[in-house]
Every structure is written in C-alpha cells, then in structure tokens.
Amino acid sequence: MKIAVYPGSFDPITNGHLDILNRACSLFDKVIVLVANNPNKSSNFSTLERVEMIKEAVIGNEKIEVTSDSGLTVEFAKKHKATHLIRGLRAVSDFEYEFQLASANEYIDPKIDTVFLMARGDKTFISSSSIITMAKQGIDVSKLVPDSVLKRLVK
Ligand code: ADP
Numbered sequence: 001m002k003i004a005v006y007p008g009s010f011d012p013i014t015n016g017h018l019d020i021l022n023r024a025c026s027l028f029d030k031v032i033v034l035v036a037n038n039p040n041k042s043s044n045f046s047t048l049e050r051v052e053m054i055k056e057a058v059i060g061n062e063k064i065e066v067t068s069d070s071g072l073t074v075e076f077a078k079k080h081k082a083t084h085l086i087r088g089l090r091a092v093s094d095f096e097y098e099f100q101l102a103s104a105n106e107y108i109d110p111k112i113d114t115v116f117l118m119a120r121g122d123k124t125f126i127s128s129s130s131i132i133t134m135a136k137q138g139i140d141v142s143k144l145v146p147d148s149v150l151k152r153l154v155k
Contacts (some may be wrong), residue, residue, distance in 0.1 A: 002027075004115065005092045006086040007034040007073045012149045013054045016126035025063045027115070031088040032080060033058075033143065035068040040096050044132050049152065056148035074108045085112060090119040090127075 004024055010017060010033070024031045033054055043088040045053070047068045058064045069076050077085060085105065087098055102114040119126075126144050134141050135153045142150055 001029045001080075002084075003030045003032065003080060003082040004028040004084040004086050005032045005034050005073065005080065005082045006084065007036060007076075008087075009038075009041075009043065010035050010050050010146065011128045012045055012050060012060070012131065012152070013057060014123075014126045014128060014131055014145050014149070015143070016088065016090075016119055016123040018057060018146060019120055019123050020086065021058070021064065022054045023117050024086045025061065026094045031064050031086065032082065033064060034073065034076060036073075037068045037070040039070070039099075040121070044128070045152070053146070053148040053152060072108065074105050074112050077112050078109065083112065084111035085114045086118055087114055087116055088115060090114050090124045 004027070006024055008017065021031060021033065035047055035050045035054070043050070051066055054066045057138055058066065073085060087099060087102070089095065098100050098116065105112060105114060130151070131141050131145055141153065145153070
C-alpha cells in the first residue's frame with residue numbers, strides 16, 4: 001500500500017488543489033490531505049471549515065482521507081506510514097519556496113520524499129488568496145472552486 005500526504009493551508013481548497021489531488025490518486029493507493037493547523041497564522045477559514053470543505057469536495061473517493069494536524073508534516077507522514085509528500089508547482093515563483101521546504105523536510109527525514117506535480121495550464125493562476133480577492137469583489141469564481149467552497153464564500 002503506497003501512501004502519500006498532501007499538506008497545505010487549503011484556505012480554501014481550489015480546483016487547482018483538487019487537480020493535483022486527483023492526479024496524486026493515480027500514483028498512490030491512498031492520499032491523506034493534511035490541513036495545516038497553525039494558530040499563529042491568520043486564515044480566511046477555520047481549520048475545521050477547511051477540512052469540511054475538502055471532505056465535501058472529495059466525497060465518494062475512497063482513496064482520499066482528510067485531516068488536520070499542528071505538528072511537523074514529516075512526523076505526521078511517518079506516523080501514517082506514508083512514503084511521499086505531494087506538492088504542486090505553478091509559476092517559477094513557487095519553486096524557491098517549494099525547494100526550500102522540500103530540502104528542510106529531506107533534512108528531517110530523507111526517507112520521506114517529495115513528489116511535485118505541475119499545475120495544469122488552465123489552473124496555473126488559481127490560488128486561495130486570488131479566490132478570496134475575486135470573491136470579495138463579486139467576481140464569479142464558480143469555475144475555480146468546488147461547490148463546498150462556493151457556498152461558504154457566498155456567506
Ligand atoms: P501552503 O501554505 O502550504 O503553501 P497552499 O494551500 O497554498 O499551502 O498550497 C498547497 C500546495 O498546493 C502547494 O504546493 C501549492 O504550490 C499547491 N497549489 C496551490 N494552488 C495550486 C494550483 N492552482 N495548481 C497546482 N498546485 C497548486
């Protein structure tokens with residue numbers, strides 16, 4: 001059983017995240033979406049809401065589990081017998097941060113490797129923060145986020 005962890009803020013989850021997640025499912029037997037619970041970082045949605053929105057969006061996919069944790073991603077992965085972390089790459093600007101993060105995780109435990117999946121062409125511009133900005137301005141973001149997010153954005 002090959003298990004991967006897809007960690008992130010998912011504040012909120014977007015169709016860009018979901019595309020990476022679905023593609024990771026074709027590479028692994030199980031993918032655990034790990035929502036970062038960081039009380040020191042301000043967020044648009046609570047950790048519980050972020051988990052709920054993802055759970056609703058992936059309902060029916062038996063390969064996916066969704067949970068949150070406030071500890072180290074690598075430690076979480078080890079505890080859940082995962083061998084890989086999944087991250088997505090959009091523009092070159094993502095690279096520096098992602099490379100640094102993957103290197104730090106490698107330092108903590110070289111046995112846990114990070115797998116990068118490239119954003120699909122039509123998803124490269126989607127980010128959680130751009131969704132929030134557009135939604136606040138009344139722009140229709142229904143093609144960019146799942147319904148579980150859309151209904152909470154409307155509120
Ligand atoms: P974090 O705060 O950990 O960066 P995010 O929720 O912003 O969490 O992103 C989680 C991961 O998903 C990151 O690797 C990010 O690059 C990737 N990601 C975000 N949006 C997209 C997208 N539109 N296409 C592909 N990957 C994406």
